[in-house]
Amino acid sequence: MASERELSDFLKSVEKRAFKRAVYAVRDDEAALDIVQDTMIRLAEKYADRPAAELPLLFQRILSNATMDWFRRQKVRQAVVRNFSDFESADHEGEFDLLETLEAMDGSPREESAADGVARAQILQLIEDEVARLPGRQREAFLLRYWEELDVAETALAMGCSEGSVKTHCSRAVHSLAKALKAKGVEP
Amino acid sequence: MKDPLHSPTVGGRPGREAQEARYALRVAARLSAQADALPHELGERLRVARERALERARATVTAQPVGGGTLALGREGLGWGWRLAALAPAVALVAGLLLIQALRDHEQTHLAAEIDAALLADDLPPNAYTDPGFAEFLRAPRR
Numbered sequence: 001m002a003s004e005r006e007l008s009d010f011l012k013s014v015e016k017r018a019f020k021r022a023v024y025a026v027r028d029d030e031a032a033l034d035i036v037q038d039t040m041i042r043l044a045e046k047y048a049d050r051p052a053a054e055l056p057l058l059f060q061r062i063l064s065n066a067t068m069d070w071f072r073r074q075k076v077r078q079a080v081v082r083n084f085s086d087f088e089s090a091d092h093e094g095e096f097d098l099l100e101t102l103e104a105m106d107g108s109p110r111e112e113s114a115a116d117g118v119a120r121a122q123i124l125q126l127i128e129d130e131v132a133r134l135p136g137r138q139r140e141a142f143l144l145r146y147w148e149e150l151d152v153a154e155t156a157l158a159m160g161c162s163e164g165s166v167k168t169h170c171s172r173a174v175h176s177l178a179k180a181l182k183a184k185g186v187e188p
Numbered sequence: 189m190k191d192p193l194h195s196p197t198v199g200g201r202p203g204r205e206a207q208e209a210r211y212a213l214r215v216a217a218r219l220s221a222q223a224d225a226l227p228h229e230l231g232e233r234l235r236v237a238r239e240r241a242l243e244r245a246r247a248t249v250t251a252q253p254v255g256g257g258t259l260a261l262g263r264e265g266l267g268w269g270w271r272l273a274a275l276a277p278a279v280a281l282v283a284g285l286l287l288i289q290a291l292r293d294h295e296q297t298h299l300a301a302e303i304d305a306a307l308l309a310d311d312l313p314p315n316a317y318t319d320p321g322f323a324e325f326l327r328a329p330r331r
Contacts, residue, residue, distance in 0.1 A: 004242060004245065004246065007242065007245060008238065008242055011238045011241060011242070012238060015234045015235075015237070015238055016223040016224065016226055016231070016234065017219075017220070017223050019223075019226070019230065019234060020219065020222070020223045020226075029230070033230070033233055033234070033237065036234065036237060037237035037240065037241070040237055040238055040240070040241035041240065041241045041244050043241065044241040044242060044244045044245035044248070045244050045245065045248050048245035048248060048249065049249075121225075123218070124218055124221060124222045124225075125222070127215060127218045127219065127222075128218075128219065128222050131215070131219065142212065143216075143219075145212070146209070146212040146213055146215070146216040147216040147219055147220070170208070170212070171205075171208055173212075174208045174211055174212045174215075175208075177211075177212075177215060178211055188211070188214040188215045188217075188218050
């Protein structure tokens with residue numbers, strides 16, 4: 001069983017990356033904070049008695065679920081707005097698709113946390129933007145595998161897919177990033 | 189566009205995978221740098237969220253022994269003292285029922301003894317009650 005100290009240290013070690021992952025997905029700082037807080041509380045309430053070694057995988061799984069929950073709530077909210085609004089076009093009706101939502105949000109303004117005018121900060125921001133532009137599953141696989149440093153099997157477990165899919169998503173993500181960044185003259 | 193990860197000097201899948209991994213880890217390092225540079229306000233809000241989660245964990249751990257002891261009488265891991273304490277109400281109930289039964293038996297015995305004593309002490313012998321004529325006399329309305 002993880003001690004309170006272990007749980008605290010673990011949450012401290014992952015909270016910033018978790019926040020960034022949520023921001024890449026939902027493109028909204030407030031929503032991302034809510035998702036991370038929800039994830040931390042779910043982990044603390046339900047899995048605080050698990051060994052410390054199990055916490056990273058559990059946390060990533062809960063974070064993914066919490067993010068999906070957010071998109072589901074958005075879908076319900078949009079459906080309610082659609083039902084009570086005469087101004088919504090028929091083009092937006094139909095099945096909810098996470099990727100479509102993300103693509104639709106690409107043009108929306110984003111909060112810039114990096115200091116403008118600093119070259120290094122600009123490069124970091126460019127890299128971050130390109131990661132955020134990756135398709136959802138590719139980004140998820142890429143971040144879990146290389147940022148959270150889970151192995152292929154753990155990433156597959158966290159994403160609920162096969163190891164082969166993880167490898168494919170990761171490979172495509174890396175190639176997309178490499179092309180996009182090279183086109184902008186950025187070398188990570 | 190030419191694939192920036194493709195290198196003619198590295199052939200085969202392992203070399204390609206290793207190149208992908210190296211590139212990915214460089215990107216991840218940049219992302220870490222960006223995450224570490226989060227604005228102070230966001231860092232504080234994350235700290236508050238973390239502390240709330242830890243409070244919930246503390247509350248869950250505190251609540252568990254009470255709930256666990258109540259719900260699982262026969263659970264392994266509970267001490268004999270707890271098991272006996274859990275059985276105490278049932279033992280008290282059974283003892284109470286036995287006591288009530290004993291008191292009622294005693295009362296009935298006492299009542300029967302009083303009736304017998306009254307019969308024996310009466311001027312009329314008990315055999316008189318077996319006499320049909322006397323029984324008829326008792327049933328007949330008194331004038």
